[in-house]
Amino acid sequence: MNQLSLNQWTTRRWTVAEAVDGCVRHGIEAIGLWRQNVAEQGLNETVKLVRGAGLRVSSLCRGGFLTGPEPLADNRRAIDEAAALEASCLVMVVGGLPGVVPGEPLGVFSRDLAGARALVAEGLAELAPYAADRGVRLALEPLHPMYCADRAVLSTLGQALDFAEPYPPEVVGVVVDTFHLWWDPGVFDQIARAGARIASYQVCDFLCPLPADVLLGRGMMGDxxxxxxxxxxxxxxxxxxxxxxVEIFNADVWAADPDTVLTTMKSRYADLIA
Amino acid sequence: MNQLSLNQWTTRRWTVAEAVDGCVRHGIEAIGLWRQNVAEQGLNETVKLVRGAGLRVSSLCRGGFLTGPEPLADNRRAIDEAAALEASCLVMVVGGLPGVVPGEPLGVFSRDLAGARALVAEGLAELAPYAADRGVRLALEPLHPMYCADRAVLSTLGQALDFAEPYPPEVVGVVVDTFHLWWDPGVFDQIARAGARIASYQVCDFLCPLPADVLLGRGMMGDxxxxxxxxxxxxxxxxxxxxxxVEIFNADVWAADPDTVLTTMKSRYADLIA
Structure with missing residues (x-):
């Protein structure tokens, strides 16, 4: 099996149909899908497209935001979508401090970080049985600590594993993403600890200096x-x-011709990852 | 004792003499000095100014950058300066990956993070006896993981404590800085573990969203x-x-009238820290 998968936000301007075509054209056997793109294409149509192309769905991005208001209904829909797509996992970006909106000035919000983390544990306890019943694996993604306030109060792999521990590994796994974890002095011990909990391995580089929008600091491997x-x-x-x-949020990559991006991605993957 | 100290980069446009005057005017009993400002004022003149004003020197910023070329001579000078100033500690920002220059595009550099961390341990082993002989306490500062590549390969308090462990606490301590550490799920355990190793407590807030230059993401407490x-x-x-x-790197704070900054700082300190 060729392990390389295109996370479709790497070629953000492509629709699901275009990304599926791109994968076929470039000999890529798997794709990571985003919910909003799937919704635009239509869930049933997306299922047909990926099946017809013989692609595996390596992940559906994303559920989570368990620290926001009433998160369960939308997460159940995400689980249903992951089941329909037979995705290897549903990536869970758990959310930041309650009331903090990514990219927006601070308004009314809570500074209670421990409380936010407790909300994640509570939400997970609600969703895990629902996911298990549908054969969907939730994948907790620790995000880089610079996103702790606004995107994910899970900041290290060790912490994500602590949250996953009450559940069977096939129900709650973790995402290992190089961008988020490379700096962590404990990362190798925690990857070993993770073992069968690893539900997804995502790769991209960490740019230095970071761009003005730190969300777009993800670069092509080698950059x-x-x-x-x-x-x-x-x-x-x-x-x-x-x-x-390969999941890259990057203004230059998004501006480039997606076919060129795939060519570069395959070459860098061969050199640095495979 | 009033514990509040002005780190002089909070009022960056002030010279040492102006910052000393400002502290006296606002009833602040201690100051954290920066080496380049001390050099501009003159070391002997700075010693006279702080003694004359009855100020304690809570820290000298900064030594470190042990992953760069030939770091020892400059660090010995920094230790000598800290001794002359009777600073409570010399803050050590240990440096990033060899060859990565903060704020500059990547040139020739090393991706060997483990090797960079080994360089820090080696440099510390050279400098600790020199510091001990002069009664100077080195304070290892773990920086936020977003600065791992370009400023400090020490990213957590736990990791800083591991590096400090071979030395007596009065020779090698650690800095607890709220901006760098607030997100860490292990921070409370590590502060307890640190105990007598805590050489400096620095406070400022973590802004969200981060500004375009992430170095300037430090805000006044409460912001x-x-x-x-x-x-x-x-x-x-x-x-x-x-x-x-109180150490704040922030374009708005630097643009404001320093006396207004000190008034706000004292008020926020009273409300949120004291």
């Missing part, structure tokens, strides 16, 4: 500061054999 | 997302009784 080899090795030694998704 | 009370309590319970420095 930033990450030493991928030890991370690749650790994930393989932990037993992970699933897809390796 | 960002940090819940200070549990951190203040943890540091006090760990036994720390030294100065609490």
């Amino acid at each position: 930033g500061v990450i030493d991928f080899a030890p991370l690749n090795r650790a994930v393989a030694e932990a037993g992970y054999r699933g897809e390796i998704e | 960002g997302v940090i819940d200070f009370a549990p951190l203040n309590r943890a540091v006090a319970e760990a036994g720390y009784r030294g100065e609490i420095e």
